Amino acid sequence: MRLTPAVRTIYGLEIRSLLRDPRAIFASIILPIVLFPLLLLASKKMEKDLGDSAPTQGEPAQTKTYKYAITGTESEFVRQLVEGLPAPDAEGADTKPIDFKLVDVEDPVQAFNAGDLDFYVQGMTPDEWQAARAEKPTPVEEGAEKSETPVVRIHYRFDRPKSLKGSSTLRDKLHELRTSQRHAKLVAVGFPVDPSTVAASTTTNVASKREMSGSQLGRMLTMFVLILMVAGGSAIAPDTLAGEKERGTLTTLLTSAAARSEITYAKFLAIVTMGLVVTALQVFNLWLYLGMGLIDVPADYAASITPVTAIVLFVLYLPVAGLTSGVLLLTSAYAKTYKEAQLFLLPVILLLIVPTLAPLLPEISLSSAIVMVPIANISIAVRDVLVGQANGWLVGMAWLITGLAAVYATRCADRALNDENLVSGADTDRAELLGGPALFRKRVLRWFAVLWAVKVLIDFNVSFEDLRVTSLVNIGLVFVAAPLVMVWRFELKAKEAFALRMPKPIVWLAVLLGAPAGLIVSAMIFRLASYIVPIPTEMLEQLGQAFLPEDIPFWQLAVFFAVLPGIVEELTFRGALLQGLRTRYHPVMLCVIIGLIFGFFHFQIFRIPSTAVLGMVLTALTLMTGSIFPAMLWHALNNAMALYIGSAKVDLTANSWLAYAGATLALTLSLWVIWKNRTPYPGLRGSDRPSEADLAGVGETVSG
Amino acid sequence: MPDNDESPMKPHAVKTEGLTKVFYDDGRGKVVAVDRVDLSCSGGEIVGLLGANGAGKTTTLRMLSTILAPTGGQAWVMGHEVTENPQDVRSHMGFYSASTALYPKITARETLRFFAKVNRYPAARIEERVEYLIKRFGISDYADSRVEKLSSGMKQKVSIARTVAHDPPVLIFDEPTVALDVLNAIELRKIIAQLRDDGKAIIFSTHVMSEAEQLCNRIAIIHRGRILATDTLDGLRKKTGCHYLEEIFVHCTQETDTP
Numbered sequence: 001m002r003l004t005p006a007v008r009t010i011y012g013l014e015i016r017s018l019l020r021d022p023r024a025i026f027a028s029i030i031l032p033i034v035l036f037p038l039l040l041l042a043s044k045k046m047e048k049d050l051g052d053s054a055p056t057q058g059e060p061a062q063t064k065t066y067k068y069a070i071t072g073t074e075s076e077f078v079r080q081l082v083e084g085l086p087a088p089d090a091e092g093a094d095t096k097p098i099d100f101k102l103v104d105v106e107d108p109v110q111a112f113n114a115g116d117l118d119f120y121v122q123g124m125t126p127d128e129w130q131a132a133r134a135e136k137p138t139p140v141e142e143g144a145e146k147s148e149t150p151v152v153r154i155h156y157r158f159d160r161p162k163s164l165k166g167s168s169t170l171r172d173k174l175h176e177l178r179t180s181q182r183h184a185k186l187v188a189v190g191f192p193v194d195p196s197t198v199a200a201s202t203t204t205n206v207a208s209k210r211e212m213s214g215s216q217l218g219r220m221l222t223m224f225v226l227i228l229m230v231a232g233g234s235a236i237a238p239d240t241l242a243g244e245k246e247r248g249t250l251t252t253l254l255t256s257a258a259a260r261s262e263i264t265y266a267k268f269l270a271i272v273t274m275g276l277v278v279t280a281l282q283v284f285n286l287w288l289y290l291g292m293g294l295i296d297v298p299a300d301y302a303a304s305i306t307p308v309t310a311i312v313l314f315v316l317y318l319p320v321a322g323l324t325s326g327v328l329l330l331t332s333a334y335a336k337t338y339k340e341a342q343l344f345l346l347p348v349i350l351l352l353i354v355p356t357l358a359p360l361l362p363e364i365s366l367s368s369a370i371v372m373v374p375i376a377n378i379s380i381a382v383r384d385v386l387v388g389q390a391n392g393w394l395v396g397m398a399w400l401i402t403g404l405a406a407v408y409a410t411r412c413a414d415r416a417l418n419d420e421n422l423v424s425g426a427d428t429d430r431a432e433l434l435g436g437p438a439l440f441r442k443r444v445l446r447w448f449a450v451l452w453a454v455k456v457l458i459d460f461n462v463s464f465e466d467l468r469v470t471s472l473v474n475i476g477l478v479f480v481a482a483p484l485v486m487v488w489r490f491e492l493k494a495k496e497a498f499a500l501r502m503p504k505p506i507v508w509l510a511v512l513l514g515a516p517a518g519l520i521v522s523a524m525i526f527r528l529a530s531y532i533v534p535i536p537t538e539m540l541e542q543l544g545q546a547f548l549p550e551d552i553p554f555w556q557l558a559v560f561f562a563v564l565p566g567i568v569e570e571l572t573f574r575g576a577l578l579q580g581l582r583t584r585y586h587p588v589m590l591c592v593i594i595g596l597i598f599g600f601f602h603f604q605i606f607r608i609p610s611t612a613v614l615g616m617v618l619t620a621l622t623l624m625t626g627s628i629f630p631a632m633l634w635h636a637l638n639n640a641m642a643l644y645i646g647s648a649k650v651d652l653t654a655n656s657w658l659a660y661a662g663a664t665l666a667l668t669l670s671l672w673v674i675w676k677n678r679t680p681y682p683g684l685r686g687s688d689r690p691s692e693a694d695l696a697g698v699g700e701t702v703s704g
Numbered sequence: 705m706p707d708n709d710e711s712p713m714k715p716h717a718v719k720t721e722g723l724t725k726v727f728y729d730d731g732r733g734k735v736v737a738v739d740r741v742d743l744s745c746s747g748g749e750i751v752g753l754l755g756a757n758g759a760g761k762t763t764t765l766r767m768l769s770t771i772l773a774p775t776g777g778q779a780w781v782m783g784h785e786v787t788e789n790p791q792d793v794r795s796h797m798g799f800y801s802a803s804t805a806l807y808p809k810i811t812a813r814e815t816l817r818f819f820a821k822v823n824r825y826p827a828a829r830i831e832e833r834v835e836y837l838i839k840r841f842g843i844s845d846y847a848d849s850r851v852e853k854l855s856s857g858m859k860q861k862v863s864i865a866r867t868v869a870h871d872p873p874v875l876i877f878d879e880p881t882v883a884l885d886v887l888n889a890i891e892l893r894k895i896i897a898q899l900r901d902d903g904k905a906i907i908f909s910t911h912v913m914s915e916a917e918q919l920c921n922r923i924a925i926i927h928r929g930r931i932l933a934t935d936t937l938d939g940l941r942k943k944t945g946c947h948y949l950e951e952i953f954v955h956c957t958q959e960t961d962t963p
Contacts, residue, residue, distance in 0.1 A: 017810065255797070255804070256819060
């Protein structure tokens, strides 16, 4: 793309308009410059409070006193033990002397809860210990499972920094004491040498300082940079296209001799400029604060960034800046008004941040399929560069792929300018006047965005002791109320909206076969995927265990987590959502989009892909049968079996390839039967009946 | 007015043949908004597109100005086809409608400079042109105020000046008076008539009968996407036997509405 006179003129207009808007300047440049260091300062402070017990240099040595009490049947034993602890050793002047102060209180538990004590120590007899463990299993160190001596238990609160620190110091001291006592005993029974020479075990960190700080910095850097770039870019992005649409200046501009590609290119450049300027300002700002000593950063951090590294980082981040700006521009192109563009910003920002977290995954490297994921690949490349272990070819490839994604996003924005519905978006809409189902089709995605936000709020802020209550609140508030309100508000016919029609009887049989087969096939896909993208084992374990509480009988689990969600979530997604979107997208796209939306309603990040695939299958099922009931049955069966597998601890990913082949065959057979007996969903895009090709495509997506 | 940098005037500055726009609407299904429209307009002529709301006026003009792509037929502006050569079409055309707004943060002078540049007016003559426009449209008093500070009457003048900033031979006015008060509307009509006298080819859409009667050399009556008649006012009178344009309009539309 060339810098034609039109591009330069429009670019100049964008920048000039922004510079003349004091409020935008304040919100996007001045405010962050003040807030950002404050945020860093606060996080540093918190880290210090919670952090390791090593005192920072320069602070005057002062005695830190931890108040505690002793309780339990073996309290006398504990008292002697603690009093017998070696006095704080004088290793160096910078070590803060530590003092434990025994406080005499009536009720240690109450005093502890009231905050008068930092922690309390309970002395238990071995029998009491065993009983307590049976009630609430706690991890213990090796050899302590069958203790024959009294057991010391320290009660502390993780959320009180002083409690945490004091208790852990005491625990370490007790460990030391025990080791030395054990040593003495061994010598007493005639053990010839110091036990540490027999079984010496130490841990040694082989990473260099640069590598350590590099990997620490590299994990977070891309996220920070991206947030800064988005902050800068979004100062101008909502106005570039959406704001112009709303004001009517876009029509003026579109009827000028500037080509549409020139318009998007100029606006893209303006967003990139703002993103880079704000990022640069913040980096400078940070450097200033560091120089003034307002923020202290370990010297290794600074050392890990040489001028050459800084240049490499800048070049690496260019395509990220491009992609971020392209996505912001695209968001602006799709929004009809300034407000709408701002509304879209938050989810878009979250979506952009997710890939920057890639370096946090253990064991992930650029030599896996992650190199194909824009932004994620750059953030790993940056980590590798900072650690000093970058592979030039792979880094180059990552750069290229993210760069191509940036070009693609800008192209999409370009195309959006040619989309008549989007260009003339600000005109009064017939549907808005008429209301009813036509309006529902326009508003359905907005409704689901709100629904998603409500679910996020509930899930993250309200927690119930009982999982059953959680399930009911979710189902009741989000999934029953929402579709009913939509039906009422837009005067939809329930039978149409929820596809309440009967499929052919044979479909039921096919579902009974297909649902279990589908579960096994998805396990297979997961396993195949794990060959391409290394999935950490903890993640696999979490996936298997799910959430099974052991105090709820299985039949209740089945009702609350299989049958009810099966019915209710289908009404929401394959009912209202599908009805609203049916004329907007091609049937194959419908499956993909509804599947993805369904996936994003399940927040645990590891569940999104699998639920999204399930959602696609269920959408295809509803499209083929024109009925919601087979999807309900499939969904309920799927959940019930997943529950059963979870509780019976069956590992599906360990199945033999023969079983996988069989399951794939069964799934294909099931879908083939459903396809042969299809009674298509009415009123899809294009024609009254979806064409053969459409649904054949759907079938492929499903079994693939 | 320094005009006519064009080669010898082509017979028609604007011409359409079978111009058609069909779109798909969620509520209504397939909608034929513009149905095989034939239009022409030459330099020094105002052609009025007269029709009720929703008749297809705006869609027709939006196709001419390349905002919308036609689904059938062809249209030329100064010999350039709208789908083949949209940029050349736009550089020879000024488009004004009630919804074409101005950028609020720049001054009137900057606005004119911006549109002259974007519309490829020769760079060396831009300042001269801007000065001329400021004088001609009487905006010297507020030429250096930001557009957001101007009154609606002032904005309207700046808007017209920006429409002709690059001295285009073709001007399209899409219901320009719809949001104006009486005085401003009269002022605008006066300016449009002057522009015609300068030799511009002007297409003008309206649903106000008196406006069409007063201003247009020829009138095209459009109804449900189709042109029912195109002629001078006298020609239309002869054809229909009615005197007032209102009667003519009702006569024509009733003919098509009753099968």
